[in-house]
Amino acid sequence: MTSSPKLCALLQGFALIKYLALWKQPMMMKIQEPSMSTSFVFILLYTSMLVLCNIRQLQAINDFIVKYSNTFLDSVPKILPPKTTILDLSENNIALLHTSDFTYLTNLKLLNLSYNHIREFDAIVFRFNAELEHLDLSHNNLRNITCGSLQVIKGLRHLDLSSNKFENILHCKEFSYFLHLQYLGLSATRIQRSSLKEIAQLGTLHVIFLGLQNLSSYEPGSLQVLNTNKLHIVLPVYLEDPFILYDAMNTSRTLELSQVTCEKACDNVIEPLSTISKTSKVSTLIISNITVSWEYLNQMIKAVLYSSVEYFNIYQLTQVGQYSYFIPFNSSNTSLKALSMQHSISKVFYHTGSPHPLQTFSDLMIENLTFVDTGMIHFMCPSKPSMFHILKLTRNKLTDKLFQNCNTLPHLETLILRSNRLEMLSLVSSMTSSMKSLQYLDVSNNKLQYENGEDCHWSETLLKLNLSANQLTSAAFGCLPINVKILDLHNNQISNIHKGIMALKSLEELNLASNWLADLPDCSHFNSLAVLNIGMNFLHSLSFHSLQSCQNVRAINAGNNPFQCDCELRDFINWRTQTAGDILGWPESYKCQYPEHLKGTLLKDVHLSEVSCNTAALLGIVLGTMAALILCILFLCLYFDLPWYVKMTWNWTQTKHRNRNTNPKDLPQNLTYHAFISYSQHDASWVKDYLIPNLEKGDGSIQICQHERNFVPGRSIIENIINCIEKSYKSIFVLSPNFIQSEWCHYELYFAHHRLFTENSDSLILILLEPIPQYLIPSKYYKLKALMAKRTYLEWPKEKSKHGLFWANLRQSINVQLPEHKQENKKVFNTNQEKVYEPDTVSLN
Incomplete structure (x- = not known):
């Protein structure tokens, strides 16, 4: 059954409808809730379909790599991305392969169909998959295949047909087409020499894997026809015929034997190992998934010591039985260079007497010795100078007592003690002090600590040290x-x-x-x-x-x-x-x-700006800004004649200060005059001939303050101006182009304007004698501009008919009852003298 999104949704909906139907019983019947078992079955079914459908949909998202491993498929999915190059269908329930299953996957390079229930497949199932390089059909139920079905896949590099139900090794002439094949996995219950000849024609393979768990018969000499760099054989649980091992020892340079069981008797394994001579072909021997007693393990090692084997690796070792005696190895003339034992479990270990059985390994005269995950609690110092160049004692239970005062490792260059129970760094250093050739030490993933004051004595030749994953400060x-x-x-x-x-x-x-x-x-x-x-x-x-x-x-x-x-x-x-x-x-x-x-x-x-991070630049910008601001302020001050206003303010302040320090009897009386007249000397004729006569009328009802007759001799001009303005009810300014050219008129206007704001009075009267264009008014007369813009001023009419109304309005604006006071005639001597404080006659300096 092939899955698709629509089918998954349909099945889920159907399951949900069926469950809900249980709640809708006919009204005539007693309504009952579904039982707990029914609910459980529904939940399990619905969740399984939901998870399964989602997995299938999500795993097929990638157009090049599609993984449907362990998804309960019973056939190859029909909807797969056409560009798929890697397809994993392992660990499912697929039993048959049809012609159309892979027709549209022309770019397929890797196909994994292992761990299914495949019994057979069509002869042309792979006819459109010429690009296939990796095909894994292992762990299925194949009894026979048509050799022609593989003929089209000439680019195969990896072909695994092991762990099936073949009776004989495939006898296919088509193997000769696989010129690029590097890995071949096969299995059979019977092995004959003739069935392996076709494989021999492939030339030298990198790996040949033979799954012989169910081997029933073997023709001697069969394996020797093979040409391969590595031969991997899974042996029967109970090996009765040792001839297969005799042949295997002379077939390839690397031999791996898996599933070796020697709990009671191991002659069928040890005897073939003993026949390996110094001139044998095998140089690397690997034994994996082995169950053996200490006695037989030592016999295996002794057999290897006198053979052509240079590298002996033992993986997944289970040690059983007792070991009550010790026979040292004689490894003086051995060809063995490296011995490795990894992932060992000791079910029974019993030792009596001396020396310790571990001494058998520490005295081996080989270059490389490895013990990984063997549960070792101690490793003996060699009893004589050792040939060890590399010692790997990883994932054991070794402590700081290891190799203390050990002087028999003169050639040791690499010592790896990763993942043990070392605790003191100072003891680790003293361990190496006698190792005159040590260059690399790995004591990572221990519990090493160091306290100040502890003596450390390292090997002087140590160049590389790994102290990672410890508790060092x-x-x-x-x-x-x-x-x-x-x-x-x-x-x-x-x-x-x-x-x-x-x-x-x-x-x-x-x-x-x-x-x-x-x-x-x-x-x-x-x-x-x-x-x-x-x-x-x-x-x-x-x-x-x-x-x-x-x-x-x-x-x-x-x-x-x-x-x-x-x-x-x-x-x-x-x-x-x-x-x-x-x-x-x-x-x-x-x-x-x-x-x-x-x-x-x-x-x-x-992105951080230069200004925010560079102090010098920031200081420069701040100082530059301040300098520019100061220059701007200075420019504005000069433009608006601020120094003049400062000077006038200073004079005003000094005059007020002197008035406060003067006896009240000497101070002039307030509002002595109805008006103080400020005008330019060039407009004096109009003031004397028109303004004053028309205001005073000769009846004394209006008193006008004029500088030529009312300034007090002996006082400064500015004091007289200020006093006259303060003693007058109004200040009349006669405006003309001549007025704005007079510096003293400017002073008088400034003080009068100051009084206007300080006393909150309405004491200013502006008479426009002649029109004044705005562009002629200097910048320092900005107050005059403001006054003319905001205040109503009297404009001197040219028509005589309007003069009467002009004088009437002006007299009315200043005609008030002044307080009584004693009149004092204080006049300027030499009344004929002109306005001496005009800028054209008196210097302001």
């Missing part, structure tokens, strides 16, 4: 080998760089990722440093001094830190463009954490 920098070139301290608890690191003059690579650092280390202490990793720390910013000190570092990784995107970080962004080194992980690993509005923003997308 900054104090650990006081316990490091001085000649180390590559130092890995990532995933510790280092918060600052200890001064002890200054002694590491040869350091070339330093990894401090995933610690507690808050700033970039000072690179000036590392003359040879080329690579620095400080990613995933607590760096908010990178100081400019530290960046400059790291100018010669070839590569720096500072990614995945909680960066504060401010001006200090701007230095790092600019420095990145200037440095000759690489910034690893840029830009995707460099993001802002603070401030909140920039969180998640890439540093390359953060």
Whole structure:
């Protein structure tokens, strides 16, 4: 049954309708709720269809890679993207392959049909898949296939037909077409020499896999016709015929034997191993998924020691039985270079007497020894100088007592003790002190700590040290080998760089990722440093001094830190463009954490202005702005004649100050005059002949203050002006072009205007004797402009008929009853003298 979105929706809707129908019983019947079992079945069914349909739809989104693994399919989906290149249909219930299943997938390169129930498929099922390179039909129910069905796939590199129900190895002449085949997986219950000849014609394959779990008969010599670099055989659970192993030992350079069980007897395995001579073809032997006792395991190792095998690997080892005696290995003339035991489980282990059985491995005279995940609690120091160059004792239970005072590892260059139970860094250092050739030490993923004051004695030859994933603090920098070139301290608890690191003059690579650092280390202490990793720390910013000190570092990784995107970080962004080194992980690993509005923003997308970050530039702009403002103010002051107003204000203030300090008897009486007249000397004839006579009328009812007759001798001109304005009810200004040319008229207007605002009075009367164009009025007369714009002024009429009304209006505006006071005749001597304070006769200076 093929799935599609419409079909899935239809099935889900049908299930829902059926369930709801249970609630709608006829009205004549008693309504009953569905039972718990019915509800459970519906929920299970509906959820399964929902999940299944969604999985199918989502997994087919990619046009090139389609994965339908473990989706309960019972046939190949009919709707697949035509551009599919990788199709995974493994772990389903597919039983048949039809001609039309893959016709439109002409670009298909990898097809995985393993772990299904395929019994057969059409002879031309792959006729449109000439591009196919990887075909996996393993773990199915195939009993026979038509060789012609594979003929069209001439570009196959990987063909796996293992773990099926073939009785014989496929006898196909079509194998000769597979010129590019590198991996071939087969299985059978019977193996004959003739059936393997066709495979031999393929030339040298990289890997031939034979699943012989159900092997019933084997023709001796059959395997030796094969040409392959690696032969992998899954043995029967109970191997009765050892001839297959005899042949396997001389078939390929690499031999892997899986599913070896020797709990009670192991002669059928050990005897073939014993026949491997020094001149045999096999050089790498791999035994995986093996169950064996200590006794038989040692016999296997002894057999390998005297063979041509150079690399012996044991995976998934289960140790059973007892081991009560010890026979040392004689490995003096062995060809073996490396022994590896990985993922070992010891069900029964019993030892009595001395020496310890582990001594059998520590005294092996080989170059490379590996024990990974074997549960080892201790490894003995070799009893004599060892040939070990590499020791890998990873994922065990070794402690700090390992190799203490051990002087028999003179050739050891690499020691890997990852994921053990080491706790004291000082003891680790003393462990290496006698290793005269040690260059690389890996003690990562332990529980190492270091306290200040503990003595450390490292091997002087140690160049590469991995101390990652421990519990080291900054104090650990006081316990490091001085000649180390590559130092890995990532995933510790280092918060600052200890001064002890200054002694590491040869350091070339330093990894401090995933610690507690808050700033970039000072690179000036590392003359040879080329690579620095400080990613995933607590760096908010990178100081400019530290960046400059790291100018010669070839590569720096500072990614995945909680960066504060401010001006200090701007230095790092600019420095990145200037440095000759690489910034690893840029830009995707460099993001802002603070401030909140920039969180998640890439540093390359953060733009901080030069002004906001450059103090000198900011100061220059501020000072420049202030200077420009001052110049602007000075210009406006000069333009509006501010110095003149300041001078007048000062004179006014000085006069008022003198008046306050003068005896009241000496002060003039207020409102002595009805009006004070301000005019230009050039307009004096009009004032004397027209203005004054028409206002005074000779009856004394109106008193006019004129400078020629009322200024008090001995006082300054400004004091007289101020006193006259204050003693007069009104101030009359005779305006004309001559008026605006008179400096003293300007003073009088200023003081009168000042009185207007300070006393909140209406004391100004403007008489426009002659029209004054606006462009003739100087800028300092802006008050005159304002007064003429806002106040009503009297314009001297040229027609005589209007003069009477003019004088009447003017007299009415100043005719008030003045308070009584004693008259004092204070006149200027030499009344014939003209207005001496005119700017054309008296200097203002």
